[in-house]
Amino acid sequence: MTEATNSGAATFPAKRGRGERSSPTIYDIAKLAGVNPSTVSRALSKPGRVSAKTQKIIEDAAEQLNYQVNPFARALPTGRTQTIGLIVADITNPTFFDIIRGAETTGSARDYTLVLAESAESPETELIAARRMLSTVDGLILASPRMDDEKIRVLAADKPVVVINREIEGVPCVVPDVNKGISQAVRSLAANGHQQLAYVAGPPQSWMSRRRWEGVQAACDWYKLEAVRLESSKPTVDGGRQIARDVLASGATAVITYNDLLAIGLMQELQAAGVHVPDQISIVGFDDIFGADFTTPALTTVRSPLGECGSRAAGLLLDMLLGNDGPEGAVRVDTELVVRGSSGRLIA
Amino acid sequence: MTEATNSGAATFPAKRGRGERSSPTIYDIAKLAGVNPSTVSRALSKPGRVSAKTQKIIEDAAEQLNYQVNPFARALPTGRTQTIGLIVADITNPTFFDIIRGAETTGSARDYTLVLAESAESPETELIAARRMLSTVDGLILASPRMDDEKIRVLAADKPVVVINREIEGVPCVVPDVNKGISQAVRSLAANGHQQLAYVAGPPQSWMSRRRWEGVQAACDWYKLEAVRLESSKPTVDGGRQIARDVLASGATAVITYNDLLAIGLMQELQAAGVHVPDQISIVGFDDIFGADFTTPALTTVRSPLGECGSRAAGLLLDMLLGNDGPEGAVRVDTELVVRGSSGRLIA
DNA sequence: AGCAGTCTGTCAACCGGTTGCCAACTATTG
DNA sequence: CAATAGTTGGCAACCGGTTGACAGACTGCT
Numbered sequence: 001m002t003e004a005t006n007s008g009a010a011t012f013p014a015k016r017g018r019g020e021r022s023s024p025t026i027y028d029i030a031k032l033a034g035v036n037p038s039t040v041s042r043a044l045s046k047p048g049r050v051s052a053k054t055q056k057i058i059e060d061a062a063e064q065l066n067y068q069v070n071p072f073a074r075a076l077p078t079g080r081t082q083t084i085g086l087i088v089a090d091i092t093n094p095t096f097f098d099i100i101r102g103a104e105t106t107g108s109a110r111d112y113t114l115v116l117a118e119s120a121e122s123p124e125t126e127l128i129a130a131r132r133m134l135s136t137v138d139g140l141i142l143a144s145p146r147m148d149d150e151k152i153r154v155l156a157a158d159k160p161v162v163v164i165n166r167e168i169e170g171v172p173c174v175v176p177d178v179n180k181g182i183s184q185a186v187r188s189l190a191a192n193g194h195q196q197l198a199y200v201a202g203p204p205q206s207w208m209s210r211r212r213w214e215g216v217q218a219a220c221d222w223y224k225l226e227a228v229r230l231e232s233s234k235p236t237v238d239g240g241r242q243i244a245r246d247v248l249a250s251g252a253t254a255v256i257t258y259n260d261l262l263a264i265g266l267m268q269e270l271q272a273a274g275v276h277v278p279d280q281i282s283i284v285g286f287d288d289i290f291g292a293d294f295t296t297p298a299l300t301t302v303r304s305p306l307g308e309c310g311s312r313a314a315g316l317l318l319d320m321l322l323g324n325d326g327p328e329g330a331v332r333v334d335t336e337l338v339v340r341g342s343s344g345r346l347i348a
Numbered sequence: 349m350t351e352a353t354n355s356g357a358a359t360f361p362a363k364r365g366r367g368e369r370s371s372p373t374i375y376d377i378a379k380l381a382g383v384n385p386s387t388v389s390r391a392l393s394k395p396g397r398v399s400a401k402t403q404k405i406i407e408d409a410a411e412q413l414n415y416q417v418n419p420f421a422r423a424l425p426t427g428r429t430q431t432i433g434l435i436v437a438d439i440t441n442p443t444f445f446d447i448i449r450g451a452e453t454t455g456s457a458r459d460y461t462l463v464l465a466e467s468a469e470s471p472e473t474e475l476i477a478a479r480r481m482l483s484t485v486d487g488l489i490l491a492s493p494r495m496d497d498e499k500i501r502v503l504a505a506d507k508p509v510v511v512i513n514r515e516i517e518g519v520p521c522v523v524p525d526v527n528k529g530i531s532q533a534v535r536s537l538a539a540n541g542h543q544q545l546a547y548v549a550g551p552p553q554s555w556m557s558r559r560r561w562e563g564v565q566a567a568c569d570w571y572k573l574e575a576v577r578l579e580s581s582k583p584t585v586d587g588g589r590q591i592a593r594d595v596l597a598s599g600a601t602a603v604i605t606y607n608d609l610l611a612i613g614l615m616q617e618l619q620a621a622g623v624h625v626p627d628q629i630s631i632v633g634f635d636d637i638f639g640a641d642f643t644t645p646a647l648t649t650v651r652s653p654l655g656e657c658g659s660r661a662a663g664l665l666l667d668m669l670l671g672n673d674g675p676e677g678a679v680r681v682d683t684e685l686v687v688r689g690s691s692g693r694l695i696a
Numbered sequence: 697a698g699c700a701g702t703c704t705g706t707c708a709a710c711c712g713g714t715t716g717c718c719a720a721c722t723a724t725t726g
Numbered sequence: 727c728a729a730t731a732g733t734t735g736g737c738a739a740c741c742g743g744t745t746g747a748c749a750g751a752c753t754g755c756t
Contacts, residue, residue, distance in 0.1 A: 023483070068479075068480075068483055070424075070483065071483065071484050072420045072423040072424045072429070072484070073424055075420040076418075076420045076421055076424055081420070083463075091445075091448065091449040091452060091453075092449060094442075094445070094638055094639075097439075097442070097445055100439065100448075100464070101439040101440060101466075104439060104464060104465070104466060105439075105466075108465060108466075108477075113463055113465065113480075113481070113484070114463070114464050114465070115431075115461055115462070115463050115464075116448075116452060116462050116463075116464050117452070117456065117461065117462070118449075118452060118453075118456075129456075131416075132416075132461075133461075135371065135416055135418065135419065136419050136420070136461070264642055271644075290442055290638070290639060291442075291638060291639025291642050294612055294639050294642040294643045295642045295643065295644065296619075296643065296644035
């Protein structure tokens with residue numbers, strides 16, 4: 001190769017969008033420290049592989065040049081990117097705010113950067129986003145995914161994946177354990193004299209909505225309440241308003257909704273219709289989202305520790321990246337009833 | 349090189365965390381299509397550089413192999429990463445939810461990925477996060493930055509930066525133009541018989557809080573109201589509760605707060621103290637955050653189109669990445685008064 | 697047919713780190 | 727003092743795309 005043509009000389013372009021001075025590389029450090037670039041690389045990433053003396057010299061040089069690794073150059077040969085991806089079904093939905101926050105916080109505490117995408121509730125968009133991300137992140141968190149189990153398993157076979165708010169056999173999951181919270185809610189309602197309860201369901205394809213309904217049924221069985229299930233058109237404030245007439249028609253005096261948004265809409269509409277909450281109807285929401293205590297009366301709700309879910313999921317993921325196996329079954333985080341003003345004794 | 353030692357043979361490790369099959373490269377495509385890798389590269393990224401025929405062959409081969417570019421490999425020589433960074437002061441704060449959403453949406457519409465970080469309201473953390481990000485993204489959006497102008501200018505000299513919610517000479521900014529909304533608010537209050545107005549300020553270092561106070565003063569001058577400024581301890585619901593006694597003491601019958609959170613807390617506390625809103629005191633918030641209409645009465649507020657800010661900022665950034673210059677002055681988006689139940693005629 | 701001008705594909709260098717292998721050097725021990 | 731074991735640093739290949747330079751093919755024109 002020494003005697004090769006070398007005709008081209010290929011002067012590479014300056015690049016660097018602006019501010020011409022490109023950042024220092026390990027080659028610069030090597031020159032300054034009088035060692036080989038590979039030694040610099042080792043000193044900076046493999047503690048103990050080089051002698052303390054050389055280590056010091058190199059670190060000083062790096063300091064002096066204000067060196068920062070180029071993450072892309074590092075990612076190329078190793079595949080490690082120091083980023084984790086998070087895909088949420090709907091950025092608009094406050095449920096996910098806490099999840100995002102939790103994931104970002106524990107991620108950045110361990111020097112990982114969070115990459116965010118949303119699927120707009122569409123299984124297809126979700127899959128596309130997931131695939132696109134998978135090549136650029138070390139691991140992926142799916143919050144309330146909409147695609148089918150099998151697709152998620154395929155993704156999980158490729159890189160570490162953690163799912164929030166859904167249980168999938170063979171994939172690490174973090175799910176709020178709804179039973180405790182629901183049980184508290186139903187007991188509290190029963191104690192307040194309620195006998196007829198309505199559950200306002202969420203999207204039909206939602207795993208979590210089914211789960212909550214099962215929980216409600218079980219608890220109502222136990223506490224001897226009658227439970228009916230009503231279908232909302234969409235899991236939003238507006239959907240809550242629309243379901244109000246069905247709720248009244250059902251004759252139930254207590255309502256548990258799939259989420260807080262539905263509860264808030266429902267309460268607004270009932271109040272507008274002159275129904276008093278909680279004297280005539282008690283309302284219990286789900287999740288304890290931001291703003292659940294802004295209402296009058298403030299919303300009683302089953303709190304899902306969403307922030308903790310995000311943070312636990314990120315923690316799990318990072319552990320898996322360290323080579324540990326994912327947990328056996330799903331990780332369950334406790335839910336609990338937060339009693340506020342929207343539920344109480346029935347005043348006939 | 350042919351006669352070289354070749355002793356090493358350097359068998360590179362398999363890598364790929366799991367699922368051994370690594371993804372196809374342009375070399376695989378080249379082999380399949382019977383052309384040179386560089387031709388593949390050109391076909392895939394430089395439309396028109398290769399003949400239509402070859403183009404077709406290569407595209408088919410890529411399709412068949414289910415090829416995806418390796419973003420790191422591409423980023424290394426070019427510096428382009430197809431990602432934009434967003435740093436917010438506080439992920440907890442709902443003000444930023446819409447900004448995040450706006451930025452994510454327009455970003456991903458143009459095939460850019462959003463990378464998110466938060467500064468926890470600390471100028472130092474912010475700077476560190478910004479620096480760390482800057483090396484891995486094509487451009488950066490700073491929402492309500494807390495560090496000083498000069499530092500931001502330095503960052504902006506390196507890569508395109510857009511600032512939201514603050515004006516900095518020489519850096520592209522997107523700011524809500526508060527005057528219109530404030531003017532509407534004060535006019536409405538004046539029309540309802542109010543003569544004494546209090547402004548509850550936000551964090552002292554907040555550029556936006558000062559701006560809003562100036563706007564309030566100007567509008568009060570014009571509409572002949574008296575305005576006093578009160579200092580909140582923190583811009584949260586809790587801070588709003590704490591300021592209630594000062595508000596009452598001030599004798600003002602109308603209040604405009606630095607943000608909705610303060611307004612909500614203030615209203616809760618006043619109502620708890622038996623003060624009727626809006627009959628005795630009118631309250632106007634700022635931003636129209638998620639949940640501002642959950643309260644009873646629903647909150648009257650000056651809406652800042654936060655989602656639009658995020659989306660405009662991302663748009664601006666992407667344009668700058670295309671080589672266009674940033675806008676001359678700051679981009680202003682209109683604010684407007686949203687009248688709901690918390691403001692109205694004074695009933696003495 | 698001869699020749700300039702245009703297209704198109706190939707070659708090879710390069711981005712900036714990482715790492716397997718080896719050789720030189722140092723320290724330990726018989 | 728020599729032989730052996732353990733360290734440490736250097737060499738060079740490699741990750742996967744990008745791009746300037748260039749040569750061969752092809753076109754059109756005289």
